[in-house]
Amino acid sequence: MKNYKSSLLIKNGTILTVNPRMDIISGDIYIEDGVIFEVPSSKQTADLIIDASEKLILPGFVQVHVHLNQTIFRGLADDMDVVDWLKRRIWPLEQAHSYESVYHSARLSVLELLRSGTTTAVTMESLNHTEAAFQAVNEMGFRAVIGNAIMDRWETGTEMKGEDMDIALKKSIALFERYHGKGNGRLHFAFCPRGTRNATDAVWQEIGSIARSEKLFIHSHAAENKQQTERLSEYGGSEVIYLNKMGVLGPNLILAHAIWLTDEEHDLLASTGTHIAHCPSANFKLASGIAPVPAMLEKGINVAVGADGAPCNNNLDAFHEMRLTALIHKPRFGPTSMPAEEVLRMMTIGGAKASGLENEIGSIEVGKKADLVLLNQKAAHIYPVLGSNPISRVVYEHQSRDVETVIIDGEVIMHQGQFMNFDENEILSQCELARSDLLDRISEPVRAEIFSKGRK
Numbered sequence: 001m002k003n004y005k006s007s008l009l010i011k012n013g014t015i016l017t018v019n020p021r022m023d024i025i026s027g028d029i030y031i032e033d034g035v036i037f038e039v040p041s042s043k044q045t046a047d048l049i050i051d052a053s054e055k056l057i058l059p060g061f062v063q064v065h066v067h068l069n070q071t072i073f074r075g076l077a078d079d080m081d082v083v084d085w086l087k088r089r090i091w092p093l094e095q096a097h098s099y100e101s102v103y104h105s106a107r108l109s110v111l112e113l114l115r116s117g118t119t120t121a122v123t124m125e126s127l128n129h130t131e132a133a134f135q136a137v138n139e140m141g142f143r144a145v146i147g148n149a150i151m152d153r154w155e156t157g158t159e160m161k162g163e164d165m166d167i168a169l170k171k172s173i174a175l176f177e178r179y180h181g182k183g184n185g186r187l188h189f190a191f192c193p194r195g196t197r198n199a200t201d202a203v204w205q206e207i208g209s210i211a212r213s214e215k216l217f218i219h220s221h222a223a224e225n226k227q228q229t230e231r232l233s234e235y236g237g238s239e240v241i242y243l244n245k246m247g248v249l250g251p252n253l254i255l256a257h258a259i260w261l262t263d264e265e266h267d268l269l270a271s272t273g274t275h276i277a278h279c280p281s282a283n284f285k286l287a288s289g290i291a292p293v294p295a296m297l298e299k300g301i302n303v304a305v306g307a308d309g310a311p312c313n314n315n316l317d318a319f320h321e322m323r324l325t326a327l328i329h330k331p332r333f334g335p336t337s338m339p340a341e342e343v344l345r346m347m348t349i350g351g352a353k354a355s356g357l358e359n360e361i362g363s364i365e366v367g368k369k370a371d372l373v374l375l376n377q378k379a380a381h382i383y384p385v386l387g388s389n390p391i392s393r394v395v396y397e398h399q400s401r402d403v404e405t406v407i408i409d410g411e412v413i414m415h416q417g418q419f420m421n422f423d424e425n426e427i428l429s430q431c432e433l434a435r436s437d438l439l440d441r442i443s444e445p446v447r448a449e450i451f452s453k454g455r456k
């Protein structure tokens, strides 16, 4: 199949628009120059026609908390306490990154994200080599909001060395100038202070000021672990109260996790329009807890979803995260909490809103960019379909293996399960080689511990 950009007609699909009325339309979508031009469409011809008979057509998923550079660490940090997980795995491994290892990790991440229907990710990278993540995302036609982790305050006795504010911000500004808005608008930069414990007051205040003047986003972690959250009270109260003092709460801030917050902090998130990234798999695996998402939604907080990093998940699968988001809150909040419509909105338009892209992506509406996913419905885990709601099927039944076609910016990236512009096996084998090199660069005690736990 040729990969045309000028016009594309997708015919005979069941279209889950995720527009404000959550309309479901049977029909065609006509795309011109990467933009949704007509839906439903009566056009008969286009440069490329895709038959979507018996397929569901969805807006591409938007995951708002991912670490592309960590996917190469997958399976190296299982069943560990969060402090050991950070000190004995994530920080030594991130410290050992090279340009190549970040690049191959990001390529593998995008591959996996695409396979589960994700077309946009908001990602926090490591201190160094974030250019490699931008390069991989750009080459693969993916859409992302990316930033280098800023750590100008770090815990002594660990292997993760932070860096002075001037150095960290210089890197951030260089990334902003080089990549923001590039790739036909697919690439975006966001400031990524790693967390309240990892960045000084001066960093928060400075990036708050630059972000406001340049209309940039800030992406960080908050209130993930109970003990860490309690220890942070020495920095001036709970984390959201601290961030309020720093003047950074607002509609351009995404906080991942937000598990251990008070009612007062929920009110602050709601009144300032701050967004939350809910990461259910990671919060379960690291035993962090369960964020009270239905209560946050009730207060009007925009909660979106993300897989977090492969070492704490261990997948980047949007369907896993949607299913968990729908299920895990029901025992506490009741079976009618977190209905499928709400969860699908969180994974699409909610994610777009959290990343400032709600006018461009997140729903299938005229004038929006054509970031679309086609799902095969003819499968044993879906049938029978008569009388069932396709939105419920997406959240409760579909799996990433049902993703047949992925379109970003009007470009067909994957069709009938095949990638159009890159070789999947080559990406897998390059990543395995890069992991071997990476493990050669970490300190001997950590390396020995990893191999003693591994099977080869």
Ligand SMILES: [Zn+2]
Residues within 6 Å of the ligand: 065, 067, 221, 256, 308, 309
């Ligand atoms: Zn994270």
